[in-house]
Amino acid sequence: MRNKITDNNMKLEFISKSNNEAFARISVAAFVSQLDPTIEELSDIKTAVSEAVTNSIVHGYEEKQGIVTIICKIHENEIFIQVSDNGKGIENIEMAKQPLYTTKPNLERSGMGFTIMESFMDELNIESILGIGTKVTMRKKIKQTEDDEDIPVTLEEALRG
Amino acid sequence: MQMNYYEKDKLLIFKIMEEIDEFSVKELRRKADYEIERFMPREVIFDFDCVTFMDSAGIGMIIGRYKQVGIIGGVTEVANLSNSVKRIFRMSGMLKIIPEIDLKERLKDIESKENSKEVINL
Ligand SMILES: Nc1ncnc2c1ncn2[C@@H]1O[C@H](COP(=O)(O)OP(=O)(O)OP(=O)(O)O)[C@@H](O)[C@H]1O
Ligand SMILES: [Mg+2]
Numbered sequence: 001m002r003n004k005i006t007d008n009n010m011k012l013e014f015i016s017k018s019n020n021e022a023f024a025r026i027s028v029a030a031f032v033s034q035l036d037p038t039i040e041e042l043s044d045i046k047t048a049v050s051e052a053v054t055n056s057i058v059h060g061y062e063e064k065q066g067i068v069t070i071i072c073k074i075h076e077n078e079i080f081i082q083v084s085d086n087g088k089g090i091e092n093i094e095m096a097k098q099p100l101y102t103t104k105p106n107l108e109r110s111g112m113g114f115t116i117m118e119s120f121m122d123e124l125n126i127e128s129i130l131g132i133g134t135k136v137t138m139r140k141k142i143k144q145t146e147d148d149e150d151i152p153v154t155l156e157e158a159l160r161g
Numbered sequence: 162m163q164m165n166y167y168e169k170d171k172l173l174i175f176k177i178m179e180e181i182d183e184f185s186v187k188e189l190r191r192k193a194d195y196e197i198e199r200f201m202p203r204e205v206i207f208d209f210d211c212v213t214f215m216d217s218a219g220i221g222m223i224i225g226r227y228k229q230v231g232i233i234g235g236v237t238e239v240a241n242l243s244n245s246v247k248r249i250f251r252m253s254g255m256l257k258i259i260p261e262i263d264l265k266e267r268l269k270d271i272e273s274k275e276n277s278k279e280v281i282n283l
Binding site for chain 2: 018019021022025040043044046047050051054057058099100107108109110112113115116119
């Protein structure tokens with residue numbers, strides 16, 4: 001068994017280009033891997049991060065370039081992930097959270113991003129101010145495996161997937 | 162213009178070789194549309210066997226191709242979905258219009274008929 005890490009955090013900043021999406025989700029996955037998540041938990045986290053980062057890039061900044069910030073915190077067996085942008089903001093958060101709701105249907109968007117974040121993570125919180133930006137905070141408890149019961153994911157596996 | 166009636170059922174299989182996200186989807190879309198227009202299939206199957214990651218961008222991409230294929234009178238199906246891909250597709254309700262099929266069985270079935278088949282890596 002690895003040494004148990006109780007508290008840790010990291011911050012990631014990158015420009016709003018969609019080719020940074022893979023970098024963002026893989027970095028977060030590598031950071032989370034210190035909690036020994038299962039492959040499924042890791043895959044859920046990667047998907048949720050990808051959704052939030054994509055939203056900042058395509059809706060927050062649209063064609064403009066800006067900075068996307070990710071802050072990750074580990075507290076005991078929980079991971080907190082905050083993805084924020086200084087983009088255009090969301091007019092109606094309740095509406096934006098509805099499944100299949102999208103403001104860009106012409107670009108083959110399905111409007112499922114927030115629904116996926118909500119169901120893949122334990123908690124989702126959205127704060128947004130028009131013209132100022134959007135902050136998406138997610139929380140997920142990583143089940144502490146009874147040692148050999150579930151195979152933990154190694155860093156190499158986290159980076160490969 | 163004369164309508165094109167196919168004497169054979171043309172099947173086009175796209176084997177997706179990449180992680181599917183907002184970035185990769187642009188190229189996947191472009192390549193798939195090009196092949197659909199060229200081959201004019203009656204049936205298109207997207208094979209997810211090699212897909213290790215997908216987010217919501219995949220839903221829009223598949224529904225978009227389903228529409229393209231629909232215009233030329235073809236059907237679209239998906240195969241070899243991982244649990245996480247399946248969950249995402251289910252959530253969107255997409256599998257009701259674009260069903261998941263057993264690709265191995267489908268291919269066995271084809272061998273006995275005179276279909277024309279093409280497999281393209283995306
Ligand atoms: N960071 C953001 N800045 C501004 N608007 C946002 C942001 N994130 C989401 N939105 C708004 O909320 C809507 C819903 O977001 P959601 O991720 O659920 O769907 P989508 O991005 O439109 O489609 P999909 O995620 O399925 O590709 C978006 O269409 C957009 O209008
Ligand atoms: Mg989205």
